[in-house]
Amino acid sequence: MDSQCVSILPRVCGVLLVSGSSLPDDTSLEKLLDWFTTIAQTGTSLLEACPCLVDFVSKVAFDYTSGSSILSFTLKLTGLIGASEDGFKVLKVQLKNPNSPQPGLWEDPCLRIGWIQGLKMILKHSEALSFFAQADLIEPLLQLQTDSSLFVASAANQTLAQVLVLCQSPSSVGHNGSKNRDLEHNSLSMESTQNYSGIITKVSDYLNKSVVLKEISQLPGSQQILRLLAMLLEHQLSLFHVETVILGSVPPQASDCLPCPQRLIVTAILLLLRLCCVDSSSSSAGCVEVVRFITGNSKVQKCALEALLVLSKSPGKTLTLPNTAKHPTSLPCHSVFKLVGDLTGKAATGRYSSWIWPCVTGSMCRQIGSPLSSLLGFIQAVRKRACDTRWEARDSTVEFLGHLVGAPSCWAFTEQEMEPSDVLLGGRSFTVPLLKEALQDPESYVRASSISALAQTLTPSWQDGTALTQEQVGRNNILFQDSEGFARRAAVKYFIAWFSACSSPSSCWLLMQSVPTVLSQGVADLDWEVKLHTLELAELVLDRAFSDPSPSHPYAVMSDQDHRLPIAGQQSDLLSSLKNLVDWGVVSALLCGVVDCDRPVALKACQLLLKLRGIVCPEMGKDTCVVSEACSEADKEGICASVDPECVSVCEVLRVLDLDEKLSILTQSSDHIYNSPLSLLQDILTAAAASSPPGQDPRQELVMDCY
């Protein structure tokens, strides 16, 4: 912990005692507690780290005039200190017979929340539980179960569960714990058993009054606790959570780690989808509850389809769908149509079908490859939606078309000489003109979606090396001038996709022609995410230039050791590669990026420059450094003011930039200063100093308002 913070803390406590309730920012006290919690969590004793806190707590406790917010804060802090047995002992001595707070303060929910949260924190050890039992705190705790404040009632509910867990745990420790623990337990047991049974009786009485729980009272003690616990927790768990957990637990890209055979998961998901589609009347009585929850539930449908998507992407596995005839749980064709129908049927409520159904049917055909063409008027529907007056509908349609042409299962179809876009929509001749039209859409979301969809559509032709026409490149350059960030971001990604699909720069000369323009424009964009994507493209070009055989993670920083010194025969290759990089504008893009005011851009550029440094001058400062006399284009065009306009060696530039220092600064976010504990403590002190009595402050009162 920062010693500066410790030295300031007593002054801050002093300020809080005087003006705690009038702090200018309502989050300060909570953030202060966050800091104390962090200290406690590291295993350090809070009292040893900040000895002034006990004094602060006792001063507040013995002060009649403490306001509710500072009292609430102190109650929580007391809980935090008392959570350790040592801290608890100190508090027990220091806080004997504190003053009762002002009458009426209990009415303030802020105080009740402080009390209940403090109590929850302190109940971590048997000492605290004994204190809890002897002071009969179970009474107010039970009262708070039905508090008028949701927050208080909820925290009280959790605290009660915690008390029951604590009552339960000594007996379980007795069976499984070590000998020492057993002895310790035995010496405590008589007293604590009485305490615990007293608590359990009161909880049972309370629950008996509020709910009819006759059968529980007849159970033996330990089972009573478990049962009570279960009751408290039961309503927290719901079917929805279970669904999400199941579906969310399907690990992406890791089918080997699946909890059970993939076939079973697929069957389960299809069963879920089927339940979403069927009428509740047709289900068996036991399932009524389940069906009621998920019939027509679009969230579950989307989750299920997403899970299928993840499974289909598992490497080395093909998604095998159970045969309809053999497996009654599989999704029959009519269910697919019903699913689509259900979603479109929501048109009765009016509004959601326009965006849900293209998404869902898109995922659907990706996964199941159902012959949707048999859906009457499907093509017409897509056409109609592509020119809907609402941008929502147009965008979803364009996204749908993108999914359709880019779907992996669609390419599986290609092998069978049957493209799904042919099956579904009459082929690319239908899709591409629609997407081209969408490039002119007045809504930037739609334009961005259409660029992404076009990239998906064109990927196969890039892969076969089919050259694009000049007109296509030109159009995308124009798109680069779009007034909206979304579209420009999509445009850079389009080039990234194009570059990734090309086997070598020579096979894509048209693309390489536009790379310098893309890089120079992209890195000077107003939108930092466009700049970041541009740097991602620069990274691809960089990797390709040096034919890096091991593509690293895009954000990974290559250490100098990762690159062996280029041996003499490779030096000329290296020089020509470097020359190419300079010509393509990669170096100038990186130099512009590294001085950018947006941290992620500067960070990415810095990482890439370090990577470049690792390749061209692996031992910076030594004579072995490869010197390139290439002139950076940025200098010529005067884009980066920070770079000397004269021709300089790349190595010299890389040396001057002090990249290692830059990287260490950039890796930390600016938050490490302004949201640090020290900053918080200073803010509390200066705020207190700035707020003079009303009327004397020449500055207008700071009023919390909207933003």
Add this chain to the structure above:
Amino acid sequence: MPEIKVTPLGAGQDVGRSCILVSIGGKNIMLDCGMHMGYNDDRRFPDFSYITQNGRLTDFLDCVIISHFHLDHCGALPYMSEMVGYDGPIYMTHPTKAICPILLEDFRKITVDKKGETNFFTSQMIKDCMKKVIPLNLHQTVQVDDELEIKAYYAGHVLGAAMVHIKVGSESVVYTGDYNMTPDRHLGAAWIDKCRPDILISESTYATTIRDSKRCRERDFLKKVHETIERGGKVLIPVFALGRAQELCILLETFWERMNLKAPIYFSTGLTEKANHYYKLFITWTNQKIRKTFVQRNMFEFKHIKAFDRSYADNPGPMVVFATPGMLHAGQSLQIFKKWAGNDKNMVIMPGYCVQGTIGHKILNGQRKLEMEGRSTLDVKLQVEYMSFSAHADAKGIMQLIRMAEPRNMLLVHGEAAKMEFLKGKIEQEFSIDCYTPANGETVAVTTNPSVPVDISLNLLKREMALGGPLPDPKKPRTMHGTLIMKENSLKLVSSEQALKELGLNEHQLRFTCRVQLQDPHSDSDTLHRIYTHLKSVLKDYTIQHLPDGTVMVESIVIKVSSSAEDANAKVLLLSWSYQDEDLGSYLSSLLKKGLPT
């Protein structure tokens, strides 16, 4: 009795993130879904797990309504809809729907830029969230479902800000969001119908303030900018891309024009063009002056304000720069601040609130030495000014709105506890209505006494008048008797005759009869006469007849006498009455059971 429940998850006794749950007539509505900029973890968002135990928000909520595009009102929306999961309808006005994603995107970029946070909503999530939004028009009633309807009203404050009237059956709630009761340079004042909601949920940022004249503040601002420019200094105004930035732009533009100033004004954000585009597009949402002059000159096409390039920050000479973000915590505003902070000729004007953990917060509290990255420190020599330009209703404005809407109950949010308490007292005193100020997590339940409007037939009213009752007065409730007809969603109170006629029904007579045994040794006719005499003496104000057919009639009650077959001294009296005279009939039978006077 039916009740309306209101639970703030945010903005309860604080000015943090607005998020208020309302349960009305079996419907659950979330009002605003804001974020708190003071936190860097999940605490910046409302804790949605309190809404429903099992986390299925779509099942629990009937709709979400967003009042305006400020992040403390809409910043958690993509988190809620895409990360927590909510597929139900989200309502906001057209301008809010257009501008909201710009601010969310800007905020996302700053957050990710500054901290490299990965567990944060993405551009795709913002887009998917916005696809769930249904736009609202002002004064247009939108039917959320068969029972729940909502209607938006103009709120001033920022472009597209709306108050919303939520109605289920005869119960209703109005939520103001942030509003302004005085027009400013580009927006009009808030206005609402006299809709008499059961609860008016109002913001109370300036609950205890009667704001000084806006003109004074503007003059002060212009003076400070002008002085700095005159001495060759540079002025930095950190703003969020939209909202008060446009107000200040108009202010400076007009001033520059009037004073013929030459120093450049720059607006340093890529968002400005889009923002100004929307201000032009939604010109109908601005104030009358801007709309009127729109044909000659669009106020948002600025002559003096140019787009900023970051290289301009090093230019010599005076200039004014509007830069984002508004709290000096990242991006361009912070970059420019660092460049200019060391010169005491320069000035930074903070036009809004800054949370702890930002440079803005530090300099407003008077810190003059700032620690920077790389263990360097920055000496802040430039002049630091704070001038709030946020457009909220002050105490007077809030009272004015209450007078406009005439609510039955008041509930204050979006304000500080102590100030709310003061305003609560004023409201309860002046309007004699209950005023609530729940803290976050606390539920206020207000019992409603739904009044059901009923038409009354003119005939019935005339008849009541003929009986000498007072003239009908809407302020004085009174009891009316008649037959209530419920037909085609309307309720009508008519006389029973008219009801029979309208409904095509025949009248049926219902008569009660009873036998009373009397010991009376006289002849039947004598007994009857004795009964007549007895009743005459007891019931002075009633019409009593001794009819020739051997009966006595008291109003509609018929009394006959016959001798008992078993006992010659015993008489059997037969009483019969219609149901209208049930009371009198019962009375007579018990009276006669006591026997006749000797």
